[in-house]
Amino acid sequence: MDPRIREHAEVVVDHSVDLSEGDDVVIDAHPVAEDLVVALHELAADRGANPLVVQDRLGERYQRAFLRNREEFETPGHVEALYDAMDAYIAIRGNANVTETSDVDPETNAAYQQAQQPLLAERLSKTWNLTQYPAAANAQLAQMSTEGYENFVWDAVNKDWDAVREHQSQMVDILDPADEVRIVSGDTTDVTMSVAGNPTLNDYGEKNLPGGEVFTAPVADSVEGEVLFDKPLYHQGREVTDVYLDFEGGEVVDHSAGKNEEVLTEVLETDDGANRLGELGIGMNRDIDRFTYNMLFDEKMGDTVHMAVGRAYEDTVGEDNEQNDSAVHVDMIVDMSEDSRIEVDGEVVQRDGTFEFEDGFEG
Template sequence: MDVDLEEIADKIVNKCMRVEEDEVIIVSGGIHNFELVEDIAVNIKKNGAFPVLRANTERLRKKMTEEVDKDLLEKTPEHMIRWLDDVDGRIGIDSQKDPRILQQLSEEKIGAQRKARKPIQDKINEEKIRWTGIGYPTEEKAEMYGIDYEEFWDMFWKALNVDYDEMMKRGQKIAEPLQEGDEVHITSEKGTDLEFSIGERNIIVDDGIISEEDKESGFVGNNLPCGEVFCAPIEDSANGKAFFDVAFYRGNEIRGIEATFEDGKLVDATAEKNEELFHEVIENAQGDKKRIGELGIGINPEVHRAIGYTITDEKIMGSIHLALGENKMFGGENDSSLHWDLVMLDPSLEVNGEKVMDNGEHLV
């Protein structure tokens, strides 16, 4: 599949972010996808706005983590918080070409870096700075996920190039029963049996477009590929068990996670693979890291299988993901350095006793 990066850059700037004259937009990515960063920057400038470019690499992150002391890594760059007063938006492209390079890094030091970034993320949320987070397929990722590179490439770009207006319509259909309901019950043949409340929390449709309605609701971010309906559950309401099929963390596969929640808090978890890593990630985070933070429903028709790449897995049509940790950015109360999406396949979902999904099939 041929991909026109200039066309995609135009779509990101003008359809998704709707960049306006005199705005300051940070654009970041990796060396391997910097051509897309450049094309986005050109489109921003064509609108009379000002792009600020940043690049990162696995080598830099690895050396920084290994060679810098923990107490220095957890220092927040205060100048960045001040600088954000002049920033209107952020566009971030996945800078990792080969996440496996980061597999053996100290989780304690990763937690320190996450702690340092937390005040910056808080500032972004408080100031309602628009953002778009964009994935990027590479041969190294395909090898890590065990998927043919051409299949990965095609699936990713088809998922990114969906009709955003149709996505919005599909998302609104799924959102309606959630907006009108309160009590959520998720089950699956793999052992999920979880109940929680969503109260009157805002139901958000990630349709790839940051609209005026989104700005009014207070949530001004999206992912590309897009395609999910999500909200912040009432934090102390979740009780039961949830089974998550697969997750990747810094190039490490975590498979078959069975999590138990009591009053919204993760109280026990096992995993078929890399259970120790799962617990290590959580223990080295700060704040409400064990609280349920998100209910998300995938609605992208071009994503057909889970591979471990969260930005596509959570968009699978008929999947559900739950997150641990931070959710203040979209109307919740959890304050944490961690936001970790965990995906379950083929779930059933009821809202106030009405079946909305059945074994991964949408019924509305």
């Protein structure tokens, strides 16, 4: 076994979920990630935890078969009971075929996601971690060799996360007390939103691994302006390019995409909360230096901002603000490396990807 797999497992167990004696942990993984699952079991045994492997959320062929042969869905009570009983949940991305579900109707996918929402809420209420195994299919999607992708993944995962936390805390200190944020990129993106009263979180590899962002939730009805997401979105096995969203009073009033616009439309029509923003995130991990069609990594890239339509994470919503609720949470990315700026309460805090606390910043 590659020793980096053991190191990856140690980061998950000790840093991300802090597995303890007696913990019941569910590990959701495709068989291609077996080596990482084995390493996690070794560590679970060392720490006296009780692992159970499922292939529920991250399945491929059997999930496609189910979705293509059913149109109406209900929340599976037996799965909900499992999640209710567990102490921790570890999800490992890794695919045999990244486009396996690409021929499932988007409307069917939307209905399935709605039925899965109580399961998602239960998982998020527990200690959880989402990470990536460098499978060959994911390397292919990233247009990398298998070895090159392995190096990319483990360089991004096996890091000094305390140092990451310290660096990113400088942006948290700017954003957390703020009232208004404005994102400008070229002549295609100019959007403002209130974040007043909503906490800013520092993602340093606890829930998402790799980490490398700071994020918060917009006040749901405050978003105004237009955004062109110039990095592709890979959703439901389909590539959606040049996503354009126009916001008024917090709602998407117009949208388009250069490719697979119907997928975007189905996302926005999933439920009432799907056409509002649930997250504003700022990528700060410059070790993630290329786009790989994997949002777990892509949203953390330095010189980027991402926004998610749909569900807001509970921890990012202040007690006096309303949490945007939805069955979906779909992130999309804006390149901020050129002709771009982030303004916080009228002050430029990032220009062309460089933060005000970094060398080379020009306000």
